[in-house]
Amino acid sequence: MEYLIHILIIAGIYVIFTLSLNLIVGFTGLAALGHIVFACVGAYTSSLLALNLGISPWIGLITGAILASILGAIVAYPSLRLKGDYLALATFGLGVIVYSVAKNWVSLTRGPMGLPGIPSFSIFGYQISNVWSYLILVLTFVLITYQAIRNITNSPFGRILKGIREDEIASQAIGKNVNKYKLIVFIVGAFFAGIAGSLYAHYSSFIDPSSFTIMESITILLMVVFGGMGSLKGSFVGAFLLVILPELLRFLGMPSSVAAPLRQMIYGLLLVILMIWRPQGLMGKYKFK
Amino acid sequence: MTMLQIQNLYKEFDGIKAVDDLSFTVEDNSIVALVGPNGSGKTTVFNIISGFLKANKGRIIFDGNDIISLNPFKIARLGIGRTFQNIRLFPQISVLDNVLLGLKYETGHRFSSALFQTKRMKKEEADNKKKAEELLKFVGLAEKRDALAENLSHGQRKLLELARILALEPKIFLLDEPIAGLFPETKRTMFSLIKKFKASGKTISFIEHDLHSVMDIADKIIVLDHGKKIAEGTPEEIKQNKEVLKAYIGKDTL
Numbered sequence: 001m002e003y004l005i006h007i008l009i010i011a012g013i014y015v016i017f018t019l020s021l022n023l024i025v026g027f028t029g030l031a032a033l034g035h036i037v038f039a040c041v042g043a044y045t046s047s048l049l050a051l052n053l054g055i056s057p058w059i060g061l062i063t064g065a066i067l068a069s070i071l072g073a074i075v076a077y078p079s080l081r082l083k084g085d086y087l088a089l090a091t092f093g094l095g096v097i098v099y100s101v102a103k104n105w106v107s108l109t110r111g112p113m114g115l116p117g118i119p120s121f122s123i124f125g126y127q128i129s130n131v132w133s134y135l136i137l138v139l140t141f142v143l144i145t146y147q148a149i150r151n152i153t154n155s156p157f158g159r160i161l162k163g164i165r166e167d168e169i170a171s172q173a174i175g176k177n178v179n180k181y182k183l184i185v186f187i188v189g190a191f192f193a194g195i196a197g198s199l200y201a202h203y204s205s206f207i208d209p210s211s212f213t214i215m216e217s218i219t220i221l222l223m224v225v226f227g228g229m230g231s232l233k234g235s236f237v238g239a240f241l242l243v244i245l246p247e248l249l250r251f252l253g254m255p256s257s258v259a260a261p262l263r264q265m266i267y268g269l270l271l272v273i274l275m276i277w278r279p280q281g282l283m284g285k286y287k288f289k
Numbered sequence: 290m291t292m293l294q295i296q297n298l299y300k301e302f303d304g305i306k307a308v309d310d311l312s313f314t315v316e317d318n319s320i321v322a323l324v325g326p327n328g329s330g331k332t333t334v335f336n337i338i339s340g341f342l343k344a345n346k347g348r349i350i351f352d353g354n355d356i357i358s359l360n361p362f363k364i365a366r367l368g369i370g371r372t373f374q375n376i377r378l379f380p381q382i383s384v385l386d387n388v389l390l391g392l393k394y395e396t397g398h399r400f401s402s403a404l405f406q407t408k409r410m411k412k413e414e415a416d417n418k419k420k421a422e423e424l425l426k427f428v429g430l431a432e433k434r435d436a437l438a439e440n441l442s443h444g445q446r447k448l449l450e451l452a453r454i455l456a457l458e459p460k461i462f463l464l465d466e467p468i469a470g471l472f473p474e475t476k477r478t479m480f481s482l483i484k485k486f487k488a489s490g491k492t493i494s495f496i497e498h499d500l501h502s503v504m505d506i507a508d509k510i511i512v513l514d515h516g517k518k519i520a521e522g523t524p525e526e527i528k529q530n531k532e533v534l535k536a537y538i539g540k541d542t543l
Contacts, residue, residue, distance in 0.1 A: 151404050151405070152400070152403045153403075155410060156397045156402075156403070157403035158403060159386055159389060162386075163390045167377050167378070169377060170379065172340075173341075173373070173377070174454065174457055176390075
């Protein structure tokens with residue numbers, strides 16, 4: 001049972017990642033390939049604050065999310081002129097940079113040794129340490145994220161985002177300040193990814209740079225595409241599916257040396273099949289072009 | 290009064306002159322046609338006016354403002370609404386949403402309004418939906434409101450693009466080949482709409498490569514060839530202009 005709850009918690013964290021990336025990629029059509037760096041910033045910020053300064057994980061969570069947003073703005077600002085593949089490359093580059101910093105700034109992050117013993121959240125002196133209460137905590141944040149992204153996208157503001165996705169030049173021709181909207185979207189997406197990163201750190205109580213590799217960014221992007229770009233339900237489906245799928249492989253009784261590469265292969269295969277049969281993702285309407 | 294004034298505009302692409310020392314004016318509440326063969330620089334002129342291209346030299350005065358160095362979105366907000374030669378809609382959203390995107394919001398388009406789903410936003414949205422529906426009715430696309438823009442026919446897409454800039458309530462319409470590829474019937478609809486715009490006090494400038502088509506509708510015709518203005522005048526004057534006959538239409542026609 002605890003194992004099942006554990007899976008749900010991880011899936012919930014990935015739902016937050018996927019929803020926030022969906023805002024950037026699915027709704028606004030910006031090819032962002034470095035989403036995990038915002039999680040990395042959120043995770044390290046709140047972990048270091050808690051470990052080194054004894055600051056409450058709650059404050060750490062918010063600080064981490066804000067720092068992630070600032071990084072989002074810093075990345076977005078020069079990248080706004082870039083389109084499509086170039087933006088993907090720039091964000092990819094950021095992923096490499098942040099990963100390298102986390103790995104090599106040993107005096108701060110302890111590098112590949114990671115940060116052990118990260119404390120969990122507590123409410124009114126009650127430590128959220130068992131999986132059940134952590135699940136409730138994660139689900140609360142999932143709900144907040146869902147509600148926020150749903151409100152943002154389900155509005156005239158969200159319509160402008162879709163307009164930017166559909167045609168940037170036409171959006172400008174009808175008086176939309178495209179760069180401003182892109183900047184906001186990056187800031188918001190990074191904020192929620194930062195929260196998810198912090199939730200992950202305080203849950204697993206240990207983080208190291210290997211949790212924040214480029215592959216993770218790509219996995220989150222896969223979840224968005226799988227579920228359907230521009231579909232919030234799809235983000236739930238995509239995240240759950242891709243978290244649970246590799247777990248099911250365990251029950252096939254394969255040694256982990258086989259299961260791990262098999263996971264990647266199955267992801268790849270599923271993506272190919274999906275792109276052929278349903279380019280808009282399982283729940284989406286928007287067709288990837 | 291002059292609505293739009295183009296002064297000594299010059300633009301070159303890698304040494305090729307696309308617009309060569311071009312000057313003309315668009316008077317308030319008039320219809321001005323920019324005519325010329327393919328590659329004569331008509332669309333380039335529109336792209337410079339709307340800010341998508343930067344000119345090498347020259348000034349553009351619109352309604353008293355020098356707009357030559359402004360961003361496209363600021364130019365649009367000042368009151369220049371343009372359409373595109375190859376139609377730029379938002380294909381994978383609904384026809385109604387396409388028009389709604391052109392409409393002005395006081396606060397409803399703001400991030401905070403969206404996040405907190407403010408009452409004001411909802412009211413503005415409801416009001417704008419009504420306006421958008423009226424605009425769709427005006428161009429004859431009312432029953433297509435829920436269709437995706439990508440599923441419209443060529444003529445309907447032209448009309449939708451027009452409805453979308455109508456939503457902007459621009460002072461001047463810059464229409465890039467509004468009748469290209471249209472059936473005669475839709476062509477008439479388009480021209481009658483353009484005339485209605487004029488009747489309601491708007492100013493229109495449009496591009497067309499076929500000189501015959503514009504004779505009935507334009508107040509003034511400007512003929513371009515290789516980026517240069519070779520003639521300017523009323524349809525009557527253009528008909529008799531030897532320069533135009535020689536360079537553009539060919540001696541035998543007309």
